[in-house]
Amino acid sequence: MLVPTIGIEVHVELKSNAKVYSKAKNAYSNEPNSFVDIIDLGYPGVLPKLNEQVIKNALKACVALNCKINDVMHFDRKNYFYPDLPKGYQITQQDTPIGYDGYLEIEVDGKKKKIGIERIHIEEDTCKSIHSLAGTLLNFNRAGVPLIEIVSKPDIASPEEAVAYVEALRETLLYLGISDVKIEEGSMRCDTNISLKEENAKEFGTKVEIKNIGSITNVGLSLNYEIARQKKLIEDGIKIVEETRRYDDNTNTTILMRVKETGNDYRYFPEPDIPFIYLDKSWITEVKENMPKLPEELREEYKVWGLNNNNIKTLIANAPMSKFLDILNCDKVISANLLTGDILAYLNKHKLNFEDLELKQDLFEELVNMISNNEVSSKQVKELLPVFLEKKISPKSIAKELGLVQISDTNALLDMVKKVISDNPNSVEDYKNGLDRAVKYLMGQIMKASRGQANPQTVSKLLVEELDKIEK
Amino acid sequence: MTNYLSKSVKELNALLKSKEIKPIDLVNEAFSKIEENSYNAFITLNKEEAIKEALELENMEVDNLLFGLPIAIKDNICTKDLKTTCASHMLDNFDPIYDATVIKKIKDCHMIIIGKTNMDEFAMGSTGETSYFPFAQNPWNTSKVPGGSSSGSAACVSGRLTSLALGSDTGGSIRQPASFCGLVGLKPTYGRVSRYGLIAFASSLDQIGPMTTNVMDNAILLGAISGKDDNDLTSSDSEVTHFTHLIGEDVKGMRIAVPNYYMSDVINSEVRNKVKDIISLLEKNGCTVDYVDVPYLEYAIPLYQTIALGEASSNLARFDGIKFGHITDEFSNIEELYKKSRSEGFGAEVKRRIMIGSYVLSGENANIYFRKALKLRKEMTDALVKVFDNYDLIIGPTNTNVAYDFGLKTDDALKCFYDDLLTIPVNMAGLPGLSMPIGFNSEKLPIGMHIIGNYFKEDVIYKLASFIEKELDLDMNPKGGKIC
Numbered sequence: 024m025l026v027p028t029i030g031i032e033v034h035v036e037l038k039s040n041a042k043v044y045s046k047a048k049n050a051y052s053n054e055p056n057s058f059v060d061i062i063d064l065g066y067p068g069v070l071p072k073l074n075e076q077v078i079k080n081a082l083k084a085c086v087a088l089n090c091k092i093n094d095v096m097h098f099d100r101k102n103y104f105y106p107d108l109p110k111g112y113q114i115t116q117q118d119t120p121i122g123y124d125g126y127l128e129i130e131v132d133g134k135k136k137k138i139g140i141e142r143i144h145i146e147e148d149t150c151k152s153i154h155s156l157a158g159t160l161l162n163f164n165r166a167g168v169p170l171i172e173i174v175s176k177p178d179i180a181s182p183e184e185a186v187a188y189v190e191a192l193r194e195t196l197l198y199l200g201i202s203d204v205k206i207e208e209g210s211m212r213c214d215t216n217i218s219l220k221e222e223n224a225k226e227f228g229t230k231v232e233i234k235n236i237g238s239i240t241n242v243g244l245s246l247n248y249e250i251a252r253q254k255k256l257i258e259d260g261i262k263i264v265e266e267t268r269r270y271d272d273n274t275n276t277t278i279l280m281r282v283k284e285t286g287n288d289y290r291y292f293p294e295p296d297i298p299f300i301y302l303d304k305s306w307i308t309e310v311k312e313n314m315p316k317l318p319e320e321l322r323e324e325y326k327v328w329g330l331n332n333n334n335i336k337t338l339i340a341n342a343p344m345s346k347f348l349d350i351l352n353c354d355k356v357i358s359a360n361l362l363t364g365d366i367l368a369y370l371n372k373h374k375l376n377f378e379d380l381e382l383k384q385d386l387f388e389e390l391v392n393m394i395s396n397n398e399v400s401s402k403q404v405k406e407l408l409p410v411f412l413e414k415k416i417s418p419k420s421i422a423k424e425l426g427l428v429q430i431s432d433t434n435a436l437l438d439m440v441k442k443v444i445s446d447n448p449n450s451v452e453d454y455k456n457g458l459d460r461a462v463k464y465l466m467g468q469i470m471k472a473s474r475g476q477a478n479p480q481t482v483s484k485l486l487v488e489e490l491d492k493i494e495k
Numbered sequence: 496m497t498n499y500l501s502k503s504v505k506e507l508n509a510l511l512k513s514k515e516i517k518p519i520d521l522v523n524e525a526f527s528k529i530e531e532n533s534y535n536a537f538i539t540l541n542k543e544e545a546i547k548e549a550l551e552l553e554n555m556e557v558d559n560l561l562f563g564l565p566i567a568i569k570d571n572i573c574t575k576d577l578k579t580t581c582a583s584h585m586l587d588n589f590d591p592i593y594d595a596t597v598i599k600k601i602k603d604c605h606m607i608i609i610g611k612t613n614m615d616e617f618a619m620g621s622t623g624e625t626s627y628f629p630f631a632q633n634p635w636n637t638s639k640v641p642g643g644s645s646s647g648s649a650a651c652v653s654g655r656l657t658s659l660a661l662g663s664d665t666g667g668s669i670r671q672p673a674s675f676c677g678l679v680g681l682k683p684t685y686g687r688v689s690r691y692g693l694i695a696f697a698s699s700l701d702q703i704g705p706m707t708t709n710v711m712d713n714a715i716l717l718g719a720i721s722g723k724d725d726n727d728l729t730s731s732d733s734e735v736t737h738f739t740h741l742i743g744e745d746v747k748g749m750r751i752a753v754p755n756y757y758m759s760d761v762i763n764s765e766v767r768n769k770v771k772d773i774i775s776l777l778e779k780n781g782c783t784v785d786y787v788d789v790p791y792l793e794y795a796i797p798l799y800q801t802i803a804l805g806e807a808s809s810n811l812a813r814f815d816g817i818k819f820g821h822i823t824d825e826f827s828n829i830e831e832l833y834k835k836s837r838s839e840g841f842g843a844e845v846k847r848r849i850m851i852g853s854y855v856l857s858g859e860n861a862n863i864y865f866r867k868a869l870k871l872r873k874e875m876t877d878a879l880v881k882v883f884d885n886y887d888l889i890i891g892p893t894n895t896n897v898a899y900d901f902g903l904k905t906d907d908a909l910k911c912f913y914d915d916l917l918t919i920p921v922n923m924a925g926l927p928g929l930s931m932p933i934g935f936n937s938e939k940l941p942i943g944m945h946i947i948g949n950y951f952k953e954d955v956i957y958k959l960a961s962f963i964e965k966e967l968d969l970d971m972n973p974k975g976g977k978i979c
Contacts, residue, residue: 061593065813067586067820068573068595068692070727102809102856104833111812159829290856292865295699295806297728 025219025257027250028227029179031242033192034170035202036148036210037080042167043147044071044114049169055162063167065109070296077169078121078300080201081145082310084171085122087195087317088140093119094302098145098294106159107149109166115146117291121302127175127195128319129187138188139176146170177216177227182246189213189242194318197342206238213242218263219253228253228263233277235269245270249277321345328355337363343377350384353391361391365408380412390418397478403427431478433485436469439477440485443468444493454490462486496531497524500565500655501972504712507658508560518549518563518607525565525609528656534632534641536651538570539578540610548607560715561604567651567660570611571618572703573692574598577608581694582626583616585820585840595692596727597661597703597720604719609657613647616842617811618668618696620644621914622904625844630901633676634973635940639898642672642914648706649676653973659716660706665696666799667894667918669704670930674893674943677932677971679713679960680706682918684951685925686731688717689724695810697803698729700922708971710931710961714738717953733951741958747781749959750886754789757891757917757945765936766892770944773890773933776966777959784890787882791875795919796912798875801855801868802923808852814840876924883949888959891917893930893943917945927953931960932971941971 039049045062052058062069085092096119100112125140148168153160173192179185193204193211204211213236218228231253233245248270253263268277316324318339325335338345344362351358370377390411393399399407399422410421422428430436443465444451453461462483469482499507499521510516522545529537545565552563568574571581573591575598580586594602601608613631615623623631623646631646633639634654641650645662649672652660662669664682673680681704688703695701705716718739723732753774758767774784816822816836823835841849855864882889894914904910921928927950930943944963948956 064818066592066818067579067581067589067694067813068591068593070691070729072726073728100809102812104812104815106815106817106829109813109818111815112809288858290809290853291861292805292809292856293869295697295729 024222025254026222027217027219028177029185029217030177031175032214033173034212037077037169037201039076039169041074043074043077043169045167052164059163063163073297081121081171083199083201085143086310087199088125088127090122090125090143092122096121097299098297099291100294102290107152114294116144120144127191129191131183131187138178141174141176143171143173182243185246186243189239198315198317217249229265232267233270241270241272245277330359334359334363353388354395357391357394369412397431399427399429428476429478430473430476431481436477436482436485439469439472440489496527500524500658503709504560504715511563512557518552521565522546522549525657534634534650534654535629536612536631536647537610538580538613538628541577541608545607545609552605559604561606561719564606565609565657566606567609567612567648567657569614569645569648569662571694581617582614582628584627585814596689596724600720612651615644616845618644619844619848625842633898640901642675644668645672652678652706658708661703662706663693663703665700666922667915670893670918671914673706673930675898677941678706679710679931681713681929684927686729688720689727689730691724691726697806700803710957710964711742714957738954741954742961744958746962749782751782751784752787752882752886752889753891755786756792761895762892763896766942769934769942770892790878792920795916798868798871799919801864804848804852805856805865808849811849872923875920879924887955889947891945893945897936897940921947929956929960
């Protein structure tokens with residue numbers, strides 16, 4: 024049986040205060056060529072700087088992905104001619120990647136597996152070429168934007184694992200806060216390579232590289248297509264050639280870009296303009312000590328708190344929300360339900376991000392405590408919440424204003440219960456005859472009488488107690 | 496015509512301070528001399544700006560030794576709004592939008608840039624003959640090469656068109672022309688002077704340095720251009736000492752090494768004899784001079800061709816006709832644009848070096864040549880530095896010979912590298928090295944001596960150089976007349 028061997032190279036744009044080798048801004052702009060320094064242009068005579076923040080962010084990725092660190096490292100030049108490469112070479116790390124020999128754990132069908140990370144290195148992005156009828160235009164805003172390239176080992180055995188790997192990588196980098204990791208917008212780019220071999224064969228088959236994969240879903244679709252294509256070739260006795268293909272998501276196929284020639288000749292050599300970097304031990308310690316909680320750890324923690332699977336999934340997918348939950352000092356289950364339920368619905372309805380709400384921790388905790396102390400009913404919360412999210416003021420004061428107070432005082436409620444029982448002898452008789460809906464009806468009457476303010480749990484308890492006291 | 500530009504920095508400073516002369520007098524003298532005979536030292540003159548600046552300085556206090564002094568700048572150092580061509584057709588219309596760090600520094604001293612000096616194209620050559628422009632001449636004998644690649648800076652200072660110039664040195668490009676033209680030229684310790692704004696030839700070897708008529712001026716000018724620069728990660732924060740503080744001190748007790756290879760028969764015998772005279776002089780004055788074996792020196796040229804040309808092939812890749820520099824008139828696709836622009840823009844020597852450089856980095860060659868060269872470079876460096884365990888300085892001839900006729904070496908691509916045989920190891924190790932005149936050969940052509948110091952020990956080099964200068968008391972003005 025033919026089995027696939029898959030490796031994945033991921034380029035990730037790092038967030039930073041400036042570009043990796045210049046002081047120009049690293050940000051998105053609608054205005055082309057507005058964030059450009061002469062260093063980004065490869066202007067004659069200029070020399071690269073080195074942005075420490077980029078190294079620190081890359082270190083975070085290395086630690087999170089369990090990599091060994093090259094604490095003495097240098098940069099290298101990768102030489103080739105292309106209009107989007109202003110210097111005629113890219114400053115990258117060939118010999119001494121900042122991180123190497125790590126792994127990332129994934130889960131497919133409940134089974135956990137470690138996918139090896141070959142290396143992580145720092146490099147610079149190229150210009151963006153815009154091809155038009157008038158010719159090719161260059162936008163240098165992207166030139167020199169810091170990237171890390173994360174290269175997996177060929178440990179991935181199926182398209183499902185590939186998707187899980189990219190998803191887990193995306194989540195991890197997102198939680199590290201070092202990248203937007205938006206694959207659709209190009210801040211995360213995946214190239215895969217895949218070969219087929221007989222299950223027990225020692226040697227790998229000939230690998231084919233797939234580029235231009237625009238979404239995580241397409242990682243799986245393109246690999247599935249490619250497996251089928253290669254299988255057919257092999258079965259037909261046609262030799263696979265080493266080549267680069269691109270995924271076309273209109274036709275859901277891969278299309279030949281170029282056949283690999285004798286190996287690219289990038290004429291790598293150590294970058295003489297950047298001296299060797301000696302990574303201070305304190306940097307590495309600092310990164311380790313300030314590691315944020317990562318998705319794997321959070322999942323375990325959520326289970327301990329008693330959150331349900333749906334809540335866990337929603338929270339992990341929404342990092343800012345998950346971080347907010349983490350800092351709360353109140354009932355986590357009620358908080359999680361609120362966040363992933365009514366608040367998420369509110370966000371979707373108003374097309375907002377969680378950060379846009381600017382939720383105040385103390386006020387949110389006040390709301391959760393009101394719920395856990397039975398001061399408001401869940402029904403009342405639905406009424407209170409939109410006002411709270413809009414006005415960002417004390418939920419207690421809102422409840423007061425809206426008259427949303429829950430009556431939990433037993434004596435007051437007992438009077439109501441007794442009155443409803445005496446007003447509805449037919450229902451009492453139904454109850455005695457074993458008809459459960461009688462309780463519901465009576466409950467409704469009490470809630471109506473209290474204008475919704477009675478605490479339903481207390482009422483229900485009192486009602487049943489009182490009904491049981493009545494002789495048949 | 497006045498002859499102030501034969502005077503030393505300190506003399507001129509005194510005249511300026513006492514208001515006996517004004518900066519404009521120096522500027523006028525420079526341009527008059529250039530008009531009379533420029534030795535093709537300049538590619539671009541900065542006349543209008545220089546005059547304007549000189550007049551502006553009249554109302555200012557003379558606040559430093561270099562205030563108001565004319566200077567010439569090698570044309571591979573970027574000067575804002577002043578054409579910087581690298582003596583290449585590729586950049587013959589290139590007006591930089593920024594000043595190199597050294598230019599900022601000399602402007603801060605209120606020095607006046609007279610013009611941009613001729614050179615070998617992209618600093619690739621040892622005679623000035625690879626320039627796209629008419630070649631600079633040697634003021635001692637205009638049928639002789641001035642040396643290179645800082646050919647124009649050497650011709651300029653030697654002809655006293657200005658008394659100060661900046662050059663750049665990758666394998667000997669300051670010291671060899673200084674030697675051929677009878678000047679004092681220093682390649683500082685790698686990292687001493689910022690390379691920001693120097694259009695790179697071989698980044699791990701390039702240094703900018705001063706070319707002057709005497710040792711004291713050299714030390715003063717070095718002081719002005721040195722220092723850590725945030726724009727150059729390879730610049731050193733090693734303290735900028737007063738480079739002049741040992742000048743004039745007694746040399747008694749100095750320990751000096753002479754590598755046997757530097758006095759072997761690869762060196763012209765007249766040159767060797769002059770160096771031997773100096774050795775005797777030093778011994779007579781209480782120095783210990785020992786001949787020592789320094790391994791690997793004989794590999795200088797293949798090492799240079801691998802490392803310098805490998806780096807150069809990459810550094811010159813940015814000249815692709817797209818953003819700056821020469822662009823071909825007609826092309827139908829990107830490959831043609833590259834090929835035609837680069838074929839037309841670069842001269843033969845530059846093309847040859849790019850090809851050799853690309854070859855030594857290509858595929859498996861990277862291991863056979865480049866990586867091996869890096870190892871050899873380390874060995875050569877260690878061997879040289881080890882000498883300083885027991886010695887203060889290393890001396891020898893700067894070159895194997897004196898200035899020679901134009902055209903002599905243009906027929907043989909290898910020959911011109913041999914001029915740098917003795918200077919290259921200093922660049923490989925990143926050490927400071929100085930060339931100074933120690934006399935003439937039978938044809939009255941200057942002979943240069945090489946003084947190599949330990950890292951950041953330029954002051955010790957100047958100490959010995961100033962002693963020799965004083966003892967020899969040579970007239971190094973080609974037109975004669977130490978006194979104006």
